[in-house]
Amino acid sequence: MTSKEIFMIIEGIRDSLYMTIVATLFGYVIGLPWGIVLSVTGKDGIRPQAAVYRVLDFITNIMRSLPFLILLILVLPLTELIVGKTYGPTATIVPLVISAAPLIARMVESSLNEVDHGVIEAAQSMGAGTMQIIWHVLLGEARVSLVSGATITIGTILGYSAMAGIVGGGGLGDIAVRYGYYRWQANILVTTVILLIVLMQVFQLVGSVISVRMDKRHA
Amino acid sequence: MAIIEVRELSKTFRTKENTVEALKNISLDIEKGDIFGIIGMSGAGKSTLVRCLNYLEIPTAGTVLIDGRDLGQLSGKELRELRSSIGMIFQNFNLLMQQTVLNNVCFPLTLHGASRQEAKEKAQKLLETVGLAEKESSYPAQLSGGQRQRVAIARALACDPKILLCDEATSALDPQTTQSILQLLKKINQETGITIVIITHQMQVVREICRHVAIVENGEIVEKGLVEDIFTHPQSHAGRQLVIEGKDPDEWEKEHGTSVGNSPTTPILHAGKVIRIVFSGTSSFEPTIANMILTVGKPVNILKADTKDVGGVARGEMILGLAGDGDVCGAQISYLKEHGLAVEDITESYTRTATA
Numbered sequence: 001m002t003s004k005e006i007f008m009i010i011e012g013i014r015d016s017l018y019m020t021i022v023a024t025l026f027g028y029v030i031g032l033p034w035g036i037v038l039s040v041t042g043k044d045g046i047r048p049q050a051a052v053y054r055v056l057d058f059i060t061n062i063m064r065s066l067p068f069l070i071l072l073i074l075v076l077p078l079t080e081l082i083v084g085k086t087y088g089p090t091a092t093i094v095p096l097v098i099s100a101a102p103l104i105a106r107m108v109e110s111s112l113n114e115v116d117h118g119v120i121e122a123a124q125s126m127g128a129g130t131m132q133i134i135w136h137v138l139l140g141e142a143r144v145s146l147v148s149g150a151t152i153t154i155g156t157i158l159g160y161s162a163m164a165g166i167v168g169g170g171g172l173g174d175i176a177v178r179y180g181y182y183r184w185q186a187n188i189l190v191t192t193v194i195l196l197i198v199l200m201q202v203f204q205l206v207g208s209v210i211s212v213r214m215d216k217r218h219a
Numbered sequence: 220m221a222i223i224e225v226r227e228l229s230k231t232f233r234t235k236e237n238t239v240e241a242l243k244n245i246s247l248d249i250e251k252g253d254i255f256g257i258i259g260m261s262g263a264g265k266s267t268l269v270r271c272l273n274y275l276e277i278p279t280a281g282t283v284l285i286d287g288r289d290l291g292q293l294s295g296k297e298l299r300e301l302r303s304s305i306g307m308i309f310q311n312f313n314l315l316m317q318q319t320v321l322n323n324v325c326f327p328l329t330l331h332g333a334s335r336q337e338a339k340e341k342a343q344k345l346l347e348t349v350g351l352a353e354k355e356s357s358y359p360a361q362l363s364g365g366q367r368q369r370v371a372i373a374r375a376l377a378c379d380p381k382i383l384l385c386d387e388a389t390s391a392l393d394p395q396t397t398q399s400i401l402q403l404l405k406k407i408n409q410e411t412g413i414t415i416v417i418i419t420h421q422m423q424v425v426r427e428i429c430r431h432v433a434i435v436e437n438g439e440i441v442e443k444g445l446v447e448d449i450f451t452h453p454q455s456h457a458g459r460q461l462v463i464e465g466k467d468p469d470e471w472e473k474e475h476g477t478s479v480g481n482s483p484t485t486p487i488l489h490a491g492k493v494i495r496i497v498f499s500g501t502s503s504f505e506p507t508i509a510n511m512i513l514t515v516g517k518p519v520n521i522l523k524a525d526t527k528d529v530g531g532v533a534r535g536e537m538i539l540g541l542a543g544d545g546d547v548c549g550a551q552i553s554y555l556k557e558h559g560l561a562v563e564d565i566t567e568s569y570t571r572t573a574t575a
Contacts, residue, residue: 122313122371125273126327126378127302136326141317216358217316 001187008175009188013195015089016171019161020199023093024154027100034060034101035108036134042113046120046133063102068160071099072167089170092161100157107149111142144215151207155200162196172196220287221248222381222414223272228281230267241267243438245281249431251381254408254415256425256446258461259435268435269384269418273305274298286381303331306375310387312367314359320346320370321355327377338377345373349403365396372403376413383407385417389424397421401428422461426450426529434458450529451497451561463495463538463565491541492548493522497561498535508537511554517547538565 038056041049066074072095076086079094115138123137139146162173172192180189225247232239241264249255259265270276271283274290283290285301293301314323324342329335346352349369359367368388375383385404389397405428408415417429425432425446433443434457442455453462498507512518520540527534541548555562 116311116313116316118309118311118313119315121275122307122309123326123330124275125302125305125307125384126330126374127299128330129299132330136330137315141315143317214317216318217360219361 001191005179005188009172009191009195012170012172012175012192013199016158016161016173016196016199019089019092019096019164019169019171020154020158023096023100023157023161024150026093026097027104027153027157028150030097030101031104032108034105036112036138038105038109039112039138040130040134042109044113044117046124046138047130060102060105063098064106066099068095068099068163069166071095072164072169087168087170092164092169092171095164096157096160099160100153103156104149104153107153108146111145111149112138114145115141144211144217147207147211147214151204151211154203154207158196158199158203172199220251222251222286223247223249223416224282224284224287225268225272226282226284228268228271228278228283230264230271230276231279241438242271242278245438245440247433247440247443249414249416251414252408252412253431254405254417254429256417256419256429256432257435258419258422258425258432259457260420263435264438265418265435266386269386269416272382272384272416273302273307300331303327303378304380305382305384306378306380307384307386308368308371308375308388310390312359312364312371312391314367314370314374316359319356319358320351320362323359323370324373324377327374331378341377342373345376346370348376348407349373363396364392365399368392368396368400369403372400372407376407381414383413383415385415385419387418387420390420397424398427404428426527428530430530434461446530450527450534452563459565491543492552492564493566494539494541494552494555495563495565496535496537496539496555497563498537499532499559505558507555507558507560508539511551511558514554515547515550517541517543517551519551 034056038053038060039045040047041053041056043050043053045053072092075095075098079086079091082094083091085091119141120133120137123133128136161169161171162176163169165171165173165175165177168174172195176189176192179185180192225245228242228245228247229240230242232241245268257265257268267276271278272285274283278291285305288301290298290301315326318326321339321342324345325333325335325338328338328341333341343352343355346355349372351366351369351373354362354366354370359370362370371388372383383404389400392400401424404415404417407413408428415428417424419425429446431444432446432449433440434449434455435441436455436457442449442453442458449458450462453459496508508519508521520542521537522540523536523538525536527536541551552562552564
């Protein structure tokens with residue numbers, strides 16, 4: 001491997017991390033409130049709103065059923081509008097966020113639905129309002145599950161970001177497609193794959209450590 | 220004046236398939252400073268009833284007045300404020316499992332706008348009251364059931380409530396822990412004058428600390444009054460099962476129609492009467508039964524004898540089978556009554572359950 005290629009791979013790592021982390025952050029900016037609304041307005045939520053829930057639930061399902069590669073192409077005009085170009089890591093963040101947000105919403109919804117209803121009732125009996133229950137009870141008590149969900153999400157987004165390499169999305173996936181697939185450079189292909197595996201392991205490890213540290217439910 | 224007034228309260232749950240009338244036309248007054256028990260079997264509607272008292276359940280019909288204020292007329296904000304004056308504890312404690320004991324007790328205070336420092340000081344004082352001062356930085360998972368309930372009590376008392384609702388608060392605890400929790404509640408009642416409403420299916424709990432009791436069966440109050448009076452003269456069928464047969468409500472239905480006919484006492488029951496006597500504190504010291512036998516000159520059969528603590532006073536309870544004809548029975552009963560004992564003829568209910 002030439003030093004130029006090594007430099008390119010280091011840049012690939014940087015771009016993959018950049019896409020994954022920024023997309024996850026923006027994904028949560030949209031997906032977290034979305035998931036909260038799903039959980040709160042659901043049938044067993046603290047403020048059931050059948051109509052609101054049904055609409056959101058439907059939209060979530062539609063967006064979740066679009067394969068990422070299709071979505072990537074579908075939103076190209078929107079990407080062009082927001083970023084000004086349709087290739088490279090920053091442009092890839094747009095479809096990544098759109099794809100991650102409903103996934104995150106579902107993760108958040110299921111985490112919050114796991115919170116013991118008795119504890120919510122106790123908070124209501126103390127006179128807690130909806131926002132107070134969401135903040136102190138739902139998010140507070142579900143935090144371990146939320147972190148596990150985030151760990152799964154970040155891994156999925158890393159995978160998606162690599163997939164975007166097919167259309168010049170940047171990062172390790174892009175390198176794997178260009179050098180490994182089009183030029184049959186096996187050493188670069190293998191290196192990028194190993195690096196993707198290592199990144200995934202690191203995310204998983206960090207996520208697991210945080211959620212174990214956070215969990216106070218064991219004696 | 221009653222601090223809690225319930226008027227013609229009904230609650231109906233509707234699902235697609237069926238309608239369940241959980242509460243039917245309940246009226247109830249609970250006096251300030253009282254310890255009021257509501258007893259009934261699971262599914263009788265008592266948990267729904269207690270949730271109507273702070274509007275966690277909204278009644279289908281009827282009114283609930285707390286301190287003269289109709290809960291149905293309050294806005295959401297007013298209701299939430301009022302709830303801070305009604306503490307509640309639960310069977311499963313319902314603590315925040317990811318927060319320390321101290322934070323759990325601080326929680327209601329910070330909800331209502333107390334500063335972190337104020338809340339902390341108040342919470343530490345309350346943890347001292349419930350005997351858990353040294354556990355403030357533990358997490359609920361590290362505590363025993365009894366300790367968790369103590370934390371829940373401290374939390375429920377955080378906003379200086381006037382009323383404490385206890386929903387099966389001792390049902391998940393062993394007998395010894397139940398005792399200590401009941402004594403704690405009694406102590407808090409005596410020291411602060413807080414009104415306590417206790418939902419339970421254990422007669423022991425009612426006997427131990429309640430002053431008044433309501434017996435709930437199938438969504439209705441079938442009997443209510445002073446615990447003493449109901450213990451001495453239960454009127455309703457449910458009341459008699461509770462007091463005389465010593466069955467906790469969950470045993471009521473199971474036992475209906477089952478056979479206990481091979482009881483060795485059965486033959487004598489057909490011969491005469493079965494009576495139940497309740498001794499008050501003083502009469503326990505006199506050998507009244509022995510004297511009665513000497514006076515009348517006929518033996519009696521002691522079917523059951525027990526001492527129970529009713530509201531802190533030891534009450535002797537005895538069930539006697541009286542052999543012989545009506546005249547002798549009459550003489551025996553009037554002798555006992557003359558000597559100040561509460562006598563109740565329970566021939567019918569006793570033979571029914573014994574031979575059914």
